[in-house]
Amino acid sequence: MxxxxxxxxxxxxxxxxxxxxxxxxxxxxxxxxxxxxxxxxxxxxxxxxxxxxxxxxxxxxxxxxxxxxxxxxxxxxxxxxxxxxxxxxxxxxxxxxxxxxxxxxxxxxxxxLANFNTVEYNADQQVAVVGSGLRWKEVYTSLDQYNVTVVGGRVLDVGVGGLTLGGGLSYLADLYGLVCDNVVNYEVVTANGTIVNANAESNPDLFWALKGGANNFGVVTKFTLKTYDIHDAWGGVRVYSLDALPALFEALYQYQSVANKDPYANIMLQAFPTNASIGAILNIVYLKPEQEPEAFAPFRNITPLADLTKLQTLTELMLAAPVPELTRVNWFSASFTNDKEVFDKVADLVSKSPELDDLTNLTAGSLAFGWQPISSSAVLAGQAHGGNTLGLQPVNQTWLVLDVGWWSPDDDELAHNYTSSIINKVNDVTKSKGHYLDYIFMNDAAADQPVIEHYGAKSVAKLKKTAKKYDPDGVFQDLASGGFKLP
Known part of the structure; x- marks a missing residue:
């Protein structure tokens, strides 16, 4: 039987x-x-x-x-x-x-969406209408002729659509908020094929929901983004040995702990604890053509192996940032507030955890961490632009990302589990010290991290209500089930 x-x-x-x-x-x-x-x-x-x-x-x-x-x-x-x-x-x-x-x-x-590939600049309204199939390199180079830019991605090969709908981190964030905070209109195709515009006056509930709500409401064809008169900048990358990590973390803590951070200054530390030949890379950006501004003073006494900082356009600066060539990739995100003891403990975890040896033993296994300082001014700027779905707290914080790469499909589960173990240890430390933030940055999150659930109950309820209105049959939950769905 x-x-x-x-x-x-x-x-x-x-x-x-x-x-x-x-x-x-x-x-x-x-x-x-x-x-x-x-x-x-x-x-x-x-x-x-x-x-x-x-x-x-x-x-x-x-x-x-x-x-x-x-x-x-x-x-x-x-x-x-x-x-x-x-x-x-x-x-x-x-x-x-x-x-x-x-x-x-x-x-x-x-x-x-590759054919949605136009950029239209409106100088009078100070906006750019950007096709959702573009990558950020194409957006920036199109706007360079007008000496303006938008709040957009830092890695130029990333697509406009996914980054913007996930929140989007930008070098302009401390001044103007996240990428999603700088959208003034979305052109959207909803589940029944209707083409609508979502902005502060028309469909304002959908406008809010798309600021971090991912692919849960429709297909965005165009983003109308605010433009800003930023073109020339100073910065680039500085390369260090892994031995410099303790000094770099000390400088990072000083940089993030100032009472009034310079909003034109941006930094990200990337390090490859599994690969000493690459070492640590400091991405430095100053959104004015001023050399060695005081905001970066904590790093001056740390001698790099190579210093590629110079006066250049912001687009040139981002084009020069190294992007590793990897076969199979995953990443995990965690967030926490500033505290010296937490800094030190998390720094030890991401540079010395035994899981790093396990990852190294995979074929072409490697891990990099990205330490991304987020200022309270970035959150406040987003609130001033009408707010978003993310439930962010206006405090100085760090968004940590662990990037893992490997070669063989046979190692997919192991690579995931080893890296997940490290991020869980990070969260355990920050929770035990009272500095954990209940926010997971979607653009740096693994598939099994409950991103939208961490936006908070109020935000989730409002997102579900909006989805019910614009997608009553749950098309973007069931037929388009990939990505970060509503919990």
């Missing part, structure tokens, strides 16, 4: 999978008959490159087709058709996310 039941169950499973695949291909063929060359199927020469365009191999996938709409009307048709047919889908902006399913999909339909 048991064997017969299993055979019946297996038969139903095969039938369901076959029917699902057939439905996927049917909707792909249906849309292709209407949109033509904007649909890429697995038999076409460009399919392999497009299906593996995502940054980390851990999120490469095989969609039944890849659809590249060229305007909001086409996208509206694609979304409403896919939803009507009940086919699962994913949406890709730049494909930098390491969260499986967030920007690619096995089976189903991948909606690739």
């Amino acid at each position: 048991a064997r017969a039941a299993l055979q019946v169950l297996a038969g139903f499973t095969l039938l369901f999978c076959s029917a699902s695949a057939s439905q996927d291909h049917a909707v792909c063929n249906h849309i292709k008959s209407q949109l033509g060359n904007d649909i890429v199927s697995p038999t076409e020469s460009t399919y392999e490159a497009l299906s593996t365009e995502n940054w980390s191999q851990t999120v490469w996938a095989k969609p039944s087709c890849i659809i590249q709409p060229t305007n909001a009307d086409q996208l509206s048709h694609v979304v409403s058709t896919v939803v009507d047919w009940g086919v699962e889908f994913a949406v890709r902006s730049g494909g930098h996310s390491v969260v499986p399913g967030a920007a690619n999909i096995n089976g189903g339909v991948l909606i690739d």
